[in-house]
Amino acid sequence: MSVLSPVAKKRSDYRAPDFLIDHVDMAFHLDVTQTRVISTSRFTRNGQHQSPLVLDGENLQLISVTINGEPVTDYHQSDEHLTLNINQNDFELCIETRINPQENKTLEGLYFSGGAYCTQCEAEGFRKITYFLDRPDVLAKYDVTIFADKTRYPHMLSNGNQIDKGELDDGRHWVKWQDPFKKPSYLFALVAGNFDLLTDRFVTQSGRSVALELYVDKGALDKGHHALASLKKAMAWDEQVFGLEYDLDIYMIVAVDFFNMGAMENKGLNVFNSKFVLADAESATDDDFFNIEAVIGHEYFHNWTGNRVTCRDWFQLSLKEGLTVFRDQQFSADMSSPVFNRIKNVQIIREHQFAEDASAMAHPIRPEEVIEMNNFYTVTVYDKGAEVIRMMHTLLGAAGFRQGMDLYFSRFDGQAVTCDDFVQAMQDATQVDLSQFRRWYSQSGTPKVKVTDSFDAKTGVYHIDFTQNTPPTADQKVKQNLHIPFKFELLDEKGNSISDDSVPELSAKMIELTSRVHRITVTGLQAKPTPSLLHDFSAPIKVDYAYSHQQLSNIILYSGDDFARWDASQRLYSRCIHNLAISPDTPDDELLDSMLQAVQGIFDIADVNPALAGAMLSLPSFETLSQQVDEIQVEALYHAQRSVRNLIATTLSDQWSTLYHKQAVVPYRYVADDVDSRRLRNLSLSYLVQAGAPQSSDILLAQFAQADNMTDCLGVLKAAQFGELKQFDQLMEQFETRWRHDPLVLDKWFALHANMERSDILVRLPLLLSHDKFSLDNPNRVRSVLGSFAFYNVLGFHAVDGSGYKFLADYILKLNSVNPQVAARIITPLTQWQKFDEKRRELMRYQLARIADCQDLSKDLIEKVSKSLNYTSH
Incomplete structure (x- = not known):
């Protein structure tokens, strides 16, 4: 049987948005079945063209549209878009919609579950809240006012800082939030409910005091202490390792039971699946404690790698996710056992990512096409993406990698950029040629490196050859040679590491495999050595070498x-x-x-x-x-x-x-x-x-x-x-x-x-x-x-x-x-x-x-x- 797919979106078809949005003012009148959303946005035409304004929207009841305060009836509404023919280059557009949070079982957009309102807008959930340019390269500042019953929803949260609040005569109250940083719509967040609140403070390296707030279900307060402690560890680590300081006056985390993902890095208001927040000795395992610390760290690190610098389009998802997974892995290694942490990372690659490469779903870490954006959230994009970042860290060294990161932030802060922009910053900062390395972003599949060796006992000459090959995958038949950092050492018969100043690869304990075959020759040996290969899993590859039982035992020892x-x-x-x-x-x-x-x-x-x-x-x-x-x-x-x-x-x-x-x-x-x-x-x-x-x-x-x-x-x-x-x-x-x-x-x-x-x-x-x-x-x-x-x-x-x-x-x-x-x-x-x-x-x-x-x-x-x-x- 053969099934025809819907038309896919292609990375090569990217074009800049026809319109940009400078500022959004939103008002939410929360109701379980009939929430009113009034969104007022300042638009600017992007370039010289007469294209209509096409907004994204799904499952919305449109109430009204006004432009510069004047009602508009000349528009076209479809299942997924609202199209308006507009002559002005600069204008204010106000759209009122009605949505039903209680019936939203997809848990995307604004939904009501467990007695609370919550949002999830990544990747394309904001269009289920209001008609909008729901794409990551449209960045705007947001003011958000929330209205709801004060008794049932005493806590009403959104991105940024709370700037005003008040009460109404009908038992409702309102809160206004303002986010001073431009962000794409996928980072928008709103939560309203009746929670227990755990608070703390963190003093940044520049002396600023940041309020930390953790919202959990009633009665679960004692299970939030580890999460809050993990957040403080992550904030301190990011300052020490990358020099990155938090930029708002408040950092909020809300734990909810009904959530599709592990957590979401919404600017200043992270929403978490409760399994990655709540823990005490009686109810959580060591693995739960570890995962909470790792995920808390991951979402916090997104504040810079994902929020301050975000993706131009969703094909660049690994720009933020691969990089941030690498950062949370480094953090976890510093907080716990480095070797056990590394083994856990590799097991994910070998168990799940290699399987994805071998299936119909094979794709590069920067995919070329997609039908549904939610399907981008794969072990290839996240975990193989992290391995690609790790290889850059290996090739550039810790100091060079930090220089590249510094340049990346100074060059692109506040922008939506691409994976190529990131690699270019790394190359420009260090003058290391990464042109061949870039193929990791566009080539799918699991490379295989076959290692063969020979030893001449009479002359004491040892040859070892490394041959790379990437088998065809479902999406790509033709493969190119990659730039592979391959760490290794040679062990003598007593288990000592062999060194030879005339063989630079032995001193570095690494080769940079760029051609199909790389040969190393070592002379003056008394016996055939044992190659100990792919130290620290220095590349996401498979290695084929005919080890004897004794050689494996020697490596183990x-x-x-x-x-x-x-x-x-x-x-x-x-x-x-x-x-x-x-x-x-x-x-x-x-x-x-x-x-x-x-x-x-x-x-x-x-x-x-x-x-x-x-x-x-x-x-x-x-x-x-x-x-x-x-x-x-x-x-x-x-x-x-x-x-x-x-x-x-x-x-x-x-x-x-x-x-x-x-x-x-x-x-x-x-x-x-x-x-x-x-x-x-x-x-x-x-x-x-x-x-x-x-x-x-x-x-x-x-x-x-x-x-x-x-x-x-x-x-x-x-x-x-x-x-x-x-x-x-x-x-x-x-x-x-x-x-x-x-x-x-x-x-x-x-x-x-x-x-x-x-x-x-x-x-x-x-x-x-x-x-x-x-x-x-x-x-x-x-x-x-x-x-x-x-x-x-x-x-x-x-x-x-x-x-x-x-x-x-x-x-x-x-x-x-x-x-x-x-x-x-x-x-x-x-x-x-x-x-x-x-x-x-x-x-x-x-x-x-x-x-x-x-x-x-x-x-x-x-x-x-x-x-x-x-x-x-x-």
Whole structure:
């Protein structure tokens, strides 16, 4: 079947706006079903032309239009635009619209949920509030006045600084906000509700005092302290590392339960999904604390990389998102374990971004075309985009990168610019030629670097060749050579790093791979060295080198780069798993013994580097393993992974028991040493339970009963998934009873059930969806059940009869009319059918075709479904 896509928007078609807006004055008369919005804007014709004014608008009831105070009736209104023929070059346009926030289930524009009004305008949500030039290159200053019932909505917030307020005789009150900085409409924000308020202050490096305000649901105030502390850390870090100071008198964060994204960086008024704000020891895990700090930092860092300098158009999204993800990664590395943080970054790339590159949805970090802007928010744009920024940081050095950032801000502050503008600033500041490097922005796909070497024992000459190649992708057949910073070292037979002043790449421990093949020759060696490759994951690429088992063990023990040591452990595990998947009846005992010896050596690392040991003792995920094969044999790969894990669990049961009991149990603190210890303790527990070790059941129950924190409590539940089903169900019942009234914790309960490996999972999932705490209107709840099942329940989702695919497709069709943005995100596993066996490919394509046949399919889904169905292998 072939599906025709709607007409795509292309980056090459960009043209400057016909009109500009200098100032916007907005009045909101809030009502749950009939909110009145009066928007008065000062327009200027941009250049010499007679084009009409075409405004964007969706789902709006137009009440009136006036120009310079005179009523206008000569306009054309369509489903998506309002067109006016205007002769003046400068004029004031006033538009009154009426909207229904309560019925806005898409959670874009202005919506009412959980007793509060909230907005989400990125990417194109502002057009659901009023008719406007809803594009990022139209920047204006905003004055916003909000009117609402004082009792029900005592807090009424918008961007900037509050400049006036008052009360009305009818029980309403009003507040006026003024944002002194020009911004695009996607950064507009409004929130009105009855919240608890947590306050603090931050004194900037120049001595200014900034008021910090955190708004949370009633009763949740004690869970906001970590978020507020994280904000202060981020503000101080940005001053110290990049010299960037906050620019308003107040910084506000509002936590809401119903939100499509993680958070939104609206100028001065960040709106957050409550899961990235609320935390205490009892209800939040170490990962939750980490993610809150990271996301708080990310949205704050946008104040400069996204707000003060913004995108010219949405094809430049990585300009702000890739750069800001890199900045939040650097921040998180400084706040916690650098190696564990880096490993988390790389796992996202290998599990999700490489999969996107291998699918019909492949695109560069700066895409060339799109149908629905919300589909731009991908791991390629965000996370690969961050890796591209990281490569620039590597090539320029920390000092050079800072010079480039300084020039970027001084050159473009207050403007909407492009990715090319950013790279040019980096090049101009450092005089480093980045012309070839720019291809990373326009070329999709995962580059592969094949490394081959040879050693002549008689002459002591060693050659090592690095050959780059980027396979064709769905969107591009022809690829060019890239500029790849490739960090590495050579280890001698004793594990020492080899240096040779005559070989500059060895001194720098990096090559800049620009041609197809790069050769290094080293002389005077006594034995063939071991290459330790791609240190710190210096480029988002795949590396192919025929390591021996012993070479991998040497890297694990001796490499000077912690990431390389972890990566070698993952390569060794992967080799064992793939070997078993291919030959389950004739395992390679030598390979398995080598792996077990390496694991035994990793236990010794735990005392000196627990963060690294915790990562090295964890096996690669099914998603990572899937990207290492040309065709995914689901059952074979899954059971091989479980078999290797079971071998490690049973063979080393005593070591796991020792490691478990060595971890001190202390009152909960979110500090790095304690986090590392809890990670090792819970990892050990899961291995003990899988091995069926003596007293493992007693240990499990004791930890569950004694846990003073969610990390250890959830650690028990995850470990119990490897044990008896009856015990798991009993523990989950206790957990639900304890936490059923806490939405964020109950999301964890839903996700655990959806991930559970059990033969009756497709019977149990409908029971979860009929739970009185489940709602399709709640994106977090949808992601916890449908998302968890589709992305992580390998055997359930990929059931050989296609029932898992049908189940997901059924609910995507339901979500299409409720929240198409969420539907388009959880459809991703179906669109990645290309690497599965023939039967599964056809079953997945059949469900995509079912979705494609739906009447009134959203643009969000049309784009993904049509691209996927029209995909042909390359």
